Amino acid sequence: MNFIVNILSLGIPFSVALLIASLGEMFNQRAGVFNLGCEGIMAMGAFLGMLVPYSIGQGGPTPGIYNVLGLALAMGVGALFGMLFGFVVVTFRAPQGIAGIGLQMFGVGTAGTLFRHFVGGTQSVPGIGNLPIPFLSKIPILGPIFFSHNILVYLAFLFVPTAWYILFKTPWGLRVRAVGTNPRAADSIGIQVNKVRYQALAVGGALAGLAGAYLSLCQAKMFSDEIIAGRGFIAVALVYFGHWHPVKIMGGALLFSLAQALQLAIQGQGINFPYEFAVMLPYVMVIVVLAFSRESQLLGPTALGQPFNREKRI
Amino acid sequence: MEVTHKKITSLRMEHITKRFPGVLASDDITLTVEEGEVLALVGENGAGKTTLMNILMGLYQPDEGRILINGEEVHFKSPNDAFDAGLGMVHQQYMLVPNMTVLENIALGYKQAWSPIKLDLGMVRERINEISKKYGLFVDPDAYIWQLSVGEQQRVELVKTLCLGARFLILDEPTSALTPQETDELIVLLKRMSSELSIIFISHKLQEVKDLSDKIAILRHGAMVFEGTTKDHSPSDIAALMTGHEVDLPQNDAPSCNGTPVLDLKNLNVKSDRGFLALKDLNLTIRGGEIVGLAGVSGNGQRELAEAINGLRKVESGEILFFGENIANKTPYHIIEAGMGYIPEERNTEGIVPSFSMKENLILKDSGRDEFSKHSFLKNKAIEKNANDLRVKFDIRSPNIHVAAGSLSGGNIQKVILAREISRKPKFLIAVYPIRGLDLGAAEFIHKQLLEKRKEGIGILLVSEELDEILDLSDRVAVIFKGQIQKVLDRKDANRRSLGILMAGVKDDQTV
Ligand SMILES: Nc1ncnc2c1ncn2[C@@H]1O[C@H](COP(=O)(O)OP(=O)(O)OP(=O)(O)O)[C@@H](O)[C@H]1O
Ligand SMILES: [Mg+2]
Numbered sequence: 001m002n003f004i005v006n007i008l009s010l011g012i013p014f015s016v017a018l019l020i021a022s023l024g025e026m027f028n029q030r031a032g033v034f035n036l037g038c039e040g041i042m043a044m045g046a047f048l049g050m051l052v053p054y055s056i057g058q059g060g061p062t063p064g065i066y067n068v069l070g071l072a073l074a075m076g077v078g079a080l081f082g083m084l085f086g087f088v089v090v091t092f093r094a095p096q097g098i099a100g101i102g103l104q105m106f107g108v109g110t111a112g113t114l115f116r117h118f119v120g121g122t123q124s125v126p127g128i129g130n131l132p133i134p135f136l137s138k139i140p141i142l143g144p145i146f147f148s149h150n151i152l153v154y155l156a157f158l159f160v161p162t163a164w165y166i167l168f169k170t171p172w173g174l175r176v177r178a179v180g181t182n183p184r185a186a187d188s189i190g191i192q193v194n195k196v197r198y199q200a201l202a203v204g205g206a207l208a209g210l211a212g213a214y215l216s217l218c219q220a221k222m223f224s225d226e227i228i229a230g231r232g233f234i235a236v237a238l239v240y241f242g243h244w245h246p247v248k249i250m251g252g253a254l255l256f257s258l259a260q261a262l263q264l265a266i267q268g269q270g271i272n273f274p275y276e277f278a279v280m281l282p283y284v285m286v287i288v289v290l291a292f293s294r295e296s297q298l299l300g301p302t303a304l305g306q307p308f309n310r311e312k313r314i
Numbered sequence: 315m316e317v318t319h320k321k322i323t324s325l326r327m328e329h330i331t332k333r334f335p336g337v338l339a340s341d342d343i344t345l346t347v348e349e350g351e352v353l354a355l356v357g358e359n360g361a362g363k364t365t366l367m368n369i370l371m372g373l374y375q376p377d378e379g380r381i382l383i384n385g386e387e388v389h390f391k392s393p394n395d396a397f398d399a400g401l402g403m404v405h406q407q408y409m410l411v412p413n414m415t416v417l418e419n420i421a422l423g424y425k426q427a428w429s430p431i432k433l434d435l436g437m438v439r440e441r442i443n444e445i446s447k448k449y450g451l452f453v454d455p456d457a458y459i460w461q462l463s464v465g466e467q468q469r470v471e472l473v474k475t476l477c478l479g480a481r482f483l484i485l486d487e488p489t490s491a492l493t494p495q496e497t498d499e500l501i502v503l504l505k506r507m508s509s510e511l512s513i514i515f516i517s518h519k520l521q522e523v524k525d526l527s528d529k530i531a532i533l534r535h536g537a538m539v540f541e542g543t544t545k546d547h548s549p550s551d552i553a554a555l556m557t558g559h560e561v562d563l564p565q566n567d568a569p570s571c572n573g574t575p576v577l578d579l580k581n582l583n584v585k586s587d588r589g590f591l592a593l594k595d596l597n598l599t600i601r602g603g604e605i606v607g608l609a610g611v612s613g614n615g616q617r618e619l620a621e622a623i624n625g626l627r628k629v630e631s632g633e634i635l636f637f638g639e640n641i642a643n644k645t646p647y648h649i650i651e652a653g654m655g656y657i658p659e660e661r662n663t664e665g666i667v668p669s670f671s672m673k674e675n676l677i678l679k680d681s682g683r684d685e686f687s688k689h690s691f692l693k694n695k696a697i698e699k700n701a702n703d704l705r706v707k708f709d710i711r712s713p714n715i716h717v718a719a720g721s722l723s724g725g726n727i728q729k730v731i732l733a734r735e736i737s738r739k740p741k742f743l744i745a746v747y748p749i750r751g752l753d754l755g756a757a758e759f760i761h762k763q764l765l766e767k768r769k770e771g772i773g774i775l776l777v778s779e780e781l782d783e784i785l786d787l788s789d790r791v792a793v794i795f796k797g798q799i800q801k802v803l804d805r806k807d808a809n810r811r812s813l814g815i816l817m818a819g820v821k822d823d824q825t826v
Contacts, residue, residue: 171421171428178411178422185409188373189423189474190394302412311374312721 001141003269007261008145015250015257016156017042017211017219021235022242022249023163024207028082029239030167031200032180032303033089036100039232040107041081041205042212045074047111049213050125050223051118067128071213078209081107082201090197093307104232112225119223127221128152150218159207163246176200180301183308193308208232234286241290244300252286259285322400322482322512323349323384325370330379332365334721336713339365340376341536347482347529352504352513354523354544356556357533358753359725360711363516364406366533367484370514371403372396397423402480404471406487406516406724406751407662412460416453417442420474438477445476449503461587463613464491464659472500483513487724489522490751493611493779494814501526518725518753520549532556557755563786564761566605566768570789570804573602575635576742576773577623582632582642584615584622584797592618593797595632600742603771605764606802607778607788609813615797616777617659620746623775624656625649637741650679655740657731657748659777665731668720672712673701675719676734700737708733709756724751736763743767746777761787781810795819 052070136147167173178186242249332340372390532540586592621627629642658664701715749757793816
C-alpha cells in the first residue's frame with residue numbers, strides 16, 4: 001500500500017512539467033503549427049526561472065516574490081520565443097520540423113551558455129516549497145497523493161479544464177481549431193489565420209517556459225544542462241498521444257510520469273532490475289500506446305504543419 | 315439580432331487584371347451590378363470566374379484595376395473588409411471546417427456571438443433558425459460537416475452567408491451539387507431574395523442562368539467577351555457564345571445490350587459515417603457494354619455504394635461480384651488492379667493529390683506499370699508524353715503539365731480525373747456526378763467519351779442527380795432510395811416524371 005501511495009505521490013508532481021508543456025503544444029498544433037522547439041523554450045524557462053531568485057532574491061526577506069518573478073520571466077520569454085518561431089514558420093513559411101529543431105538547439109544552447117556566464121556551477125535555490133492543503137492533506141492515502149504538493153501542481157491540473165474550456169467554448173478556441181484544420185475556410189470567413197497562429201504560438205511558448213521553470217524551481221531546485229532531459233519532445237509526442245484533447249493529454253502525462261515513478265521506486269527498493277530497462281520503460285509505453293491508439297483523423301488539425309498562403313490554391 | 319450594412323446601390327469592378335504564373339486569369343475586366351440586379355457570370359472551365367470573384371471578396375489582390383461601391387473606391391485587404399461592406403460569397407470549394415459542427419462553422423464568422431470568454435452558441439443557433447425559417451433552408455446545426463453530403467454542405471454554405479448578413483451575394487456554382495428539386499427551390503429563393511439584394515451568380519447550367527438572371531456576362535480566357543441582357547438570348551445562344559460552337563449533348567440511342575453481368579451486387583449492407591445502415595440489402599447487376607444510371611436524391615446511399623465497391627468503405631455483409639470474383643472488403647489496390655475505374659464525388663480530396671503536378675496525377679494509379687517506370691525509376695519522358703496527350707485530348711486548360719493539380723480551376727481538376735480514369739482502359743467504370751462543375755463543351759465531350767467506352771463493351775455505373783444526364787446516357791435506370799434500389803427501368807420506360815416519383819420514395823408509380 002505504502003509503495004503504491006509513494007509512486008502516486010511521486011508521479012503526480014513528475015507529470016506537471018509534461019502536462020503544462022504539452023497543453024501549450026496542444027494549442028500550437030490545434031492552430032496548425034507543431035513546435036519541436038518546445039524543449040529549447042523549456043530550457044530557457046528553466047534557466048530564467050531560477051535566475052531571478054538566485055541572483056536578486058538570494059537571502060531577501062520575501063523570496064516568494066522572486067519566485068513569482070522568475071516564473072513570469074520564464075513565461076514572457078517563452079511567449080517571445082514562440083512568436084519568434086512564428087516569424088520563421090508562419091511569416092516566412094519555413095519547414096516547421098527543421099525550424100523547431102533549430103529552436104530546440106538554440107534554446108538549450110543559449111540557456112546553458114548564459115547559465116555558465118551568470119551562475120557558473122551547480123547552485124541550488126530554495127525554490128517553491130510544498131503547500132499541503134489544510135485538512136485535505138491529512139486524509140490518509142488521498143492526502144499525500146493529491147493534496148500535499150506545491151502550488152503549481154494544483155494549478156497545472158486546473159489548466160486542464162481551463163484549456164478544454166478555452167479550446168471548445170471560447171471564440172478564440174474556435175478560431176484556433178479552424179485555422180489548424182481548414183485555414184482557407186477560416187480565411188474566407190474573415191479570420192486572420194496568421195495572427196491566430198502567432199497567438200497560439202505565444203500561448204504555447206509561455207506554457208513551455210512555465211514548464212521549464214517548474215523543473216528548476218519546484219522539481220530540481222537548481223539548473224543544469226540536462227534538466228529538461230527530452231521532456232520537450234515527450235510533450236510533443238503526448239499531444240499526438242492525447243489526440244489534441246486536454247483530458248487525454250493529461251492521461252498521457254500521468255501515465256508516463258507514473259511509469260517513471262515506478263521505475264525509480266523499483267530501483268529504490270534495490271530490486272535487481274537492469275537500470276537501462278527501467279529508463280526505457282516510460283518511452284516504450286508511449287510508443288506502444290501510440291501504436292495501438294485508434295486513429296482519429298477526423299478530430300485532429302488536418303492542416304498541421306502547412307503554412308498558409310492565401311493566393312496559392314494548394 | 316439583425317446584422318445591418320449600408321445598402322449597396324451599385325458595385326463596379328474596373329479594368330481588373332490578375333496574373334498567376336503562366337496564366338492571365340483576369341484580363342482587363344470591367345463589370346457593373348446595380349441594386350436588386352442578378353448578374354450571371356458564365357464561361358468555360360478556367361475562364362477566370364472564380365478568380366474574379368475572389369478578387370471582389372478581398373481574397374486575391376488584383377494586379378491592376380479597382381473596385382467601386384456606390385461610386386466610391388474601396389480597397390479590400392481581406393475578406394473581413396468585404397464582409398464589412400456587405401458582401402458575402404458561397405465558394406465553389408466549400409469553405410467549411412470538417413471536424414466542427416454546422417453551428418461552430420457559422421459561429422466562426424458570426425462576430426456578434428463572440429465575447430472574449432464565451433462563445434454564445436445559443437445566439438448563433440437562434441440566428442440559424444431565423445434564417446432557416448425565413449428562407450426555408452433547413453440544416454442540422456449539430457451535425458459535423460464531415461457527416462454531411464455535398465448537397466447538404468452546399469446548403470450550410472448558403473445559410474452561413476445569409477446568417478452573416480450579406481447584402482450582396484456572390485454564388486460560385488451554388489447548384490452544382492444540388493438535387494434538381496433543391497436547385498429549383500434555390501432558384502425560386504434567389505429570385506425572391508433578389509428584390510432585397512444584388513446577386514452575382516456563376517453557373518454552367520444555362521437554364522438556371524436564363525431563369526434567374528437579369529444580365530449576363532461571358533468570360534473566355536480571362537477576358538470579358540460578351541455582356542448583355544438575359545431576356546434577349548436563348549440558352550443555346552448563350553452556349554454558342556460561350557464555347558464558340560453549337561453544343562449538342564449526345565444521346566445513347568444504341569440498342570440495349572445483352573452482355574454478361576460484370577458487376578453483381580448481392581444483398582449489400584454498408585454503414586454510413588454516422589453509423590446507421592446506408593445500404594440495406596442492395597441488389598444490382600450491371601452487364602458489360604451497358605450504362606446503368608443510378609438516379610436518386612443525394613444522400614440515399616450513392617456515396618456509400620461507390621465507396622464500398624472501390625474498397626474505401628467496409629462492407630458489413632453481402633457480395634460484390636466483379637467478373638465473378640468477390641471484391642467486397644478487398645483493398646483499393648486489389649480492386650484497381652482488377653480493372654475498376656472510379657471517378658469520385660469529392661474530387662479535391664479523393665481524385666487527386668493537390669500538391670502533385672498535373673502529370674503525376676495523371677499516372678497516379680499506374681506509377682508502377684512498365685509503361686511509366688523501369689527498375690523502380692519513373693520514366694519521365696513517357697509520363698510527360700502521356701500528360702501532354704491527355705491535356706490535348708481532354709482539353710485541360712492549364713499553363714503546362716508541371717503545375718500543381720490543385721492550382722487548376724474546379725472544372726479542370728475534374729477533367730484531370732476523368733482523363734486518367736478513362737484513358738487507363740478500365741474494365742468497368744463508376745462515374746459519380748462526372749460532369750459536375752464542367753462547362754457545356756466539356757460535358758458534351760465527357761458524355762461522348764462515356765458512350766465510346768460503352769461501345770467498347772465496358773460496363774458503366776453512372777451516379778447522377780441530373781435526370782437529363784441519366785436519360786441521355788443510360789441503357790437502364792436504377793432508382794436508389796434510402797439505401798435500396800426502388801426499381802430498375804429500361805430507358806424506354808424512364809422519363810422525368812416516373813423517375814421523380816420513384817426518387818421521392820414512392821414504390822410504384824401506379825399508386826400516384
Ligand atoms: N491561386 C492560383 N494559383 C495559380 N493559378 C491559378 C490560381 N487561381 C486560379 N488560377 C488559374 O487561373 C485560371 C482561372 O481559374 P478560375 O478558377 O478562375 O476559373 P473558373 O472560371 O472559375 O473555372 P471553373 O468553371 O472550372 O471553376 C485557371 O487557369 C487557373 O489554373
Ligand atoms: Mg470556378
